[in-house]
Amino acid sequence: MKKWMVLILICSVFFIGFSQTCFATEKKLKAGFIYVGPVGDYGWSHAHDLGRKYAEKKLPWLETVYVESVAEADSARIIDRLIQQQKCDVVFTTSFGYMEDTIAAGTRYPDKIFMHCSGFKRSDNVGTYFGDLYQMYYLNGIMAGALTKTNKIGYVAAFPIPELIRHIDAYALGIKAANPKARLNVKWTYAWYGPDKAKEAAEALISEGCDALAFTEDTPSVVEVGQSHTEKGQQIYTFSHYSPMQPYGVDSVVSGQLMNWGGMYVQILKDIHNKTWTNKDVWWLAKEKAAILGGSKTEIINPKFIKPLKAAMIDTKEFGKISAYELVIKRYGQMKKGVDVFDPFTGPISDNQGNLKIKPGEKASKADLLGIMYYVDNVKGSIPE
Amino acid sequence: MEDIIISTLQRAMVAGTPLLLATTGEIICERSGILNLGVEGVMAIGAVIAFIVTMITGHPWLGVVAAMAAGMAISVIHAFASITLKANQVVSGLALTMLGLGLSGLIGKPYVGKPLLIKMEDLNLPWLSDIPWLGKILFSQGPFFYLAIALALASWFFLEKTRLGIQVRSTGENPKATETQGINVTMVRYLSVIIGGGFSALAGAHLSISYSKSWIEGMTAGRGWIAIALTIFALWNPGRAIWAAFLFGGIFVVQYLLQPLGISPNFLAMLPYIATLFILLLISFKDPKKLNAPAMLGEPYNRGER
Structure with a gap:
């Protein structure tokens, strides 16, 4: 074996080991967001995205990804992608039409947490939340x-x-x-x-x-x-x-x-991070300044x-x-x-x-x-x- | 009641404007013998380019010019495939639709859902806009409406009354005879396809910067296909296209007035498409000779062939 090949091998092993210890010391919570509309719209999805950005700014241990303009029939596939490829720990599905797919995903991935916005079905690891106007x-x-x-x-x-x-x-x-x-x-x-x-x-x-x-x-x-x-x-x-x-x-x-989703997302994510999360419905109104x-x-x-x-x-x-x-x-x-x-x-x-x-x-x-x-x-x- | 009728007719004019523009373009194109099924795609390209340019520069007319240029440029693909390569025009047109829809979605991605703050003011024509009923319906509309009417009338005059128009029509009827007159068939067909593309892109520009004032993938919502059906319904005559387009514009808007009658809104939303199927059915019962379709529509022209 050539010398340079050995050198590369040693280097790569070293780097892999190093990067793994890095991740081990600083485990971030990763949250995925699924939006029904484009984030640039002037309504619902835009407001959710502002909330996501607010939470990411507030919580140093949080990492987020989002997928926009997801048709309601496509949500199961997108949830799978967020869990399997993006390795999300928690997924927020932000449209009423995602309800059945979110519940189904809950049984598919029992060790992950799902939060469905505006729905009424819950299970052990699927919660619901809503800010109503x-x-x-x-x-x-x-x-x-x-x-x-x-x-x-x-x-x-x-x-x-x-x-x-x-x-x-x-x-x-x-x-x-x-x-x-x-x-x-x-x-x-x-x-x-x-x-x-x-x-x-x-x-x-x-x-x-x-x-x-x-x-x-x-x-x-x-x-x-x-x-x-x-x-x-x-x-x-x-x-x-x-x-x-x-x-x-x-x-x-x-x-x-x-509508201000920021406070609600921070609260939910804090609960998940502190392991105090339960699947009870989160319902915020004027009192909570949502x-x-x-x-x-x-x-x-x-x-x-x-x-x-x-x-x-x-x-x-x-x-x-x-x-x-x-x-x-x-x-x-x-x-x-x-x-x-x-x-x-x-x-x-x-x-x-x-x-x-x-x-x-x-x-x-x-x-x-x-x-x-x-x-x-x-x-x-x-x-x- | 009077208010409802005036308002509905007035809205029908607005909703019919993109249909009229696209139908006029398709008539010019088909009259030269080239079937262009790419209208929907070219419309989408026009919509996205007009929106992006208007958003960046703040000048809607700059957006319109850019959209037309883009629409003409992308139509060259169809012209090249169907005229120079003599490919199947149905396939080439369908490819143009798919390309246009896909490409517009790709380049428009960062602009999806962003509202446009510019305004295209309605023009109240002096004197005419004071006429009761008609004034409100016809003479206090947005600039695109007048443009569409003017272009349709100009196209009618061009096709029926001018020398160049006769050359376009004869190219669609009998290209061989046309060529013996010393007319360059290839050139006439190229120009017709490109001009038709410009009209379709203009229709798209109306949708994104005047009608919806926003961009989203697929916003043309089948209007390009309706325009192709209207071309047949109008018997390839831009004059007839005017009332055909506004009739369909009316079907687009009347659905909201019919909602209180208890008809399912989902069914009402299908009305323009059902009406399209219905007119195609109606036309197919007509004597084909009276249809006035260009004889060589969809047939590639092989120069020098007997």
Whole structure:
């Protein structure tokens, strides 16, 4: 054997040994993230990715990888890849449609931990987590109800799943609190990311007379439609979704809902790292500062609309006659204290078929909210099958 | 009710604009005897290039020019394969679609989902936009709409009324006779394919910088295929293509108005594609002689062959 070959052999053995001791001393926790949309979108996946980056910055022992734009049918394959090739210790699956594949992966890899976002199925090593915005939709609803001139309010929705029905109902309950005469119209696009569809759905709602629009879709399309109508002299009020979209509709965006996943990811990963993790559902709202009111990062309500909101007076049982603006601020304050202080889903609540769903004085349980599949009484139409 | 009708017609014009642009391009191309099934791919290339250039420079019209240049460049592949190499045009066109969709996905990856902050203002034509009904529907639209109408009318005039147009048409009907007139068949066909590609790319540019104002892989959503069907539906006449395209634009937008009737939204979303199948079925019952299809459509031309 040539001398140089021996030398290379010695070197490589040395390096392998060295690198292994290195890994042994500094074992990092590796987390994989699966996103349903592109990380550059202006909604859901973008917000999750901000959370991932925040956690990686906060936790020195954390290493993360992500895969974006994963179709729901492809998730099993991507989970396998993250576990087998990337050697992830924990995988976060961030779309409702990944639920079955996540549960199946849990049985396939019993020594790994899986966290599924927005689902309701758990097993020994599969947990669920969610940050919900329904309280913010309620506050948006109060503003929409106070501002509308036509008493027709619109909602552009993606898919008929409990999460969206909860948001639609919370928005409708807010509208009812401010303006019992107003009715909510819903259009479905069947796309989390569908700017052209959301645009046409918003235009259809406006043509039917709606002048205040909220939505669940990951682009500022609805906001842009509102802004362009407003510029042409027809004031349309819109509510930004998930990311600060006010810059896309400075004259149209009243407020909105913002989500901060960072804190939740840090908490979950800390629990896993400290071996205190259990599969119990993590459900964060305004109290945990996961759900935030506003269409921009700095203002909870666009200053342009504060005056009309202060002028709109509402009769309430709890506070007497106060302005819509004050009601929003007061309710937001209560929500930050927790659902025990105030929750939008407090009875009496009936569905739009006339059936009493929540008895007077009772509050909807978390299970009720997670499985909600009926429209409250001021929403028009029926949920598509 | 009036508002709903005006708004629906107005939106139909917007949704029909990319269909009209792509259909006009395909008509020019097919009139010269070349079948181009690559419309969908060229459209995707146009969409991604227009989006990237607009995002970087901030000038939408620069994006449009770049998109058209890219669309023309990529169409040369189909022209070379089907005219010079005399390859099967169906296969070559399909390859162009796959190439365009794949390539656009690749180069557009870093731009997926990013919203565009620029605006293409609607142009209110003086006087005309004040006409009740029609003013709102036809004369206060975005620049792409006027461009599409102007290009369709110009293409009709070009094909039917000019010397060059007759050369394009006769190339599609009888290339041998055309060549005996001293016309370069190869050249005419190359130019027709390339111009057609430019039109398709323009349609894509409308989708990404004016209609959706964002880019995502597969955003053309079959509109290129609908344009090919509309070419047949319009009987290879750009004038007829105008109303055919806006009829289909209407089918794209009307689905949201029909939702409250309780029809499944999933079914409504299929409407434009079902309508496409339906018109192709309808056309196939017609007497083929009256269809007015270019006689040599899809046939390679062998120079000097008897």
